Amino acid sequence: GIQVEQSPPDLILQEGANSTLRCNFSDSVNNLQWFHQNPWGQLINLFYIPSGTKQNGRLSATTVATERYSLLYISSSQTTDSGVYFCAVPETGTASKLTFGTGTRLQVTL
Amino acid sequence: SQTIHQWPATLVQPVGSPLSLECTVEGTSNPNLYWYRQAAGRGLQLLFYSVGIGQISSEVPQNLSASRPQDRQFILSSKKLLLSDSGFYLCAWSVAVGVDTGELFFGEGSRLTVL
Numbered sequence: 001g002i003q004v005e006q007s008p009p010d011l012i013l014q015e016g017a018n019s020t021l022r023c024n025f026s027d028s029v030n031n032l033q034w035f036h037q038n039p040w041g042q043l044i045n046l047f048y049i050p051s052g053t054k055q056n057g058r059l060s061a062t063t064v065a066t067e068r069y070s071l072l073y074i075s076s077s078q079t080t081d082s083g084v085y086f087c088a089v090p091e092t093g094t095a096s097k098l099t100f101g102t103g104t105r106l107q108v109t110l
Numbered sequence: 111s112q113t114i115h116q117w118p119a120t121l122v123q124p125v126g127s128p129l130s131l132e133c134t135v136e137g138t139s140n141p142n143l144y145w146y147r148q149a150a151g152r153g154l155q156l157l158f159y160s161v162g163i164g165q166i167s168s169e170v171p172q173n174l175s176a177s178r179p180q181d182r183q184f185i186l187s188s189k190k191l192l193l194s195d196s197g198f199y200l201c202a203w204s205v206a207v208g209v210d211t212g213e214l215f216f217g218e219g220s221r222l223t224v225l
Contacts, residue, residue, distance in 0.1 A: 030210055041148075041198055043216040084152050090211045096142055096167075097159050098214055103152040 002027045002092045006085075006101035013077050013108050021072040021104045023087035030090065032063050032070050033098070037084040046072070046085075077108045112137035116201040116217035123224055129174075129188040131220050133201030136182065141203040142212070143184040145176055148198040160184060161206075196224045 003026035013019055023032070034046040047054050047061040049070065054061050058077075063070040074081055084105050088098040116133040123129060135141050145157045156169045158176035166176050173192060177185045184201060199220045204212040 031213075033214060035216075037152075041219045041221070043200065043219075045213065045215060048213045086152075086154065088214065096161055096206065096211065097144065097156055097169075098211060099156075100154040105152065 002029070002089060002099050004087060004089055004099050004101040006087060006104050008104060009102065010105045011107070013106065015078060015108055015110055017077050017108075018073070018075045019077060019106070021074070021085050021106075023070045023072070023101055025068050025070075025087075025089050027092045028068070029065065032065075033088045034061055034070070034072050035086045035088065036081075037086065037103075039083055043086075074106075077106075079108045079110065082106055082108050112203075112215070114201060114203055114215060114217040116199075116220055119218060119220060121220060121222045123191050123222065125193055125224055126190045129186070129191050129195070129222070131186040131199055131201075131222075133184045133186075133217055134182055135184075135203045138182070138203070138205060140181060141205050143178060143182075144202040144204075144214070145184065145186050146200045146202060146216075148200065149196075154200070158186070191224045193224050196222055198222075 005024045007022045031050040036044045049061050049063045051063050051065045058075045060073045084103040086103045088100045091097050091099050113136045144159045146154045160178045174188050201217040204214045206212045
C-alpha cells in the first residue's frame with residue numbers, strides 16, 4: 001500500500017513563531033487532506049488539497065502532486081495550535097479509504 | 111449541513127464483556143463510513159469501512175466486527191473485549207465522487223478502556 005511519512009515527528013515552538021510541516025507519500029494521489037487533532041482528541045479538517053496552494057487565516061498548505069509531497073505552514077503560532085497534525089491520502093487503487101501519516105506533534109509554548 | 115455523531119463518548123468495560131459503539135451521519139445520502147482506532151501514541155489505524163448497506167470491508171484481523179444496518183448508521187461491536195482493545199475509536203464519513211474518495215469528516219470519538 002501507499003506509504004505516508006510526516007516530518008518532523010515532534011516540534012516545540014514559542015508562541016509567535018512560524019513552522020513548516022511536511023508530508024511525503026510514495027505514490028501518485030488525487031487528493032490529500034490535512035487534519036489537526038486537538039488535545040481532546042477531536043480531528044478537525046484543515047485542508048482538502050489535491051494540488052496547488054490554499055490558505056485559511058494563519059494556516060496555508062501546498063501540495064506538489066508530481067513530486068509527492070505536501071507542506072503545511074503555520075504562521076504566528078498560538079498555544080491553541082498545539083496538538084497533532086496528520087496528513088492523509090487515498091490508498092492506491094481504491095476510492096474508498098485513506099491512509100494516514102504518523103503525525104507531527106506540535107507544542108506551542110508561551 | 112452534514113453532521114456525524116458517535117456514542118458513547120467514554121466507556122470503561124471489563125475484559126470479556128461485549129462492546130457496541132454507534133455512529134450516525136445526518137444530512138447526506140449513501141456515504142462511505144469508516145471506523146478508525148487510535149491506540150497509545152498517535153497513529154490512526156483503519157479497522158473497517160463500508161461503501162453501502164450491508165457492505166463491510168475489514169482491514170485487520172481482530173475480535174471486532176462492524177455492521178451497517180441502515181444507510182447512515184455504522185456500528186462497531188465485540189462479543190468479548192480484550193485488554194488490547196483499549197483505545198480511542200473514531201467514526202468517519204465521506205462521499206466518494208468517481209475515483210475520488212471525497213473529503214473525510216470525523217465524529218467526536220469514543221474512548222474505550224478495558225480493565
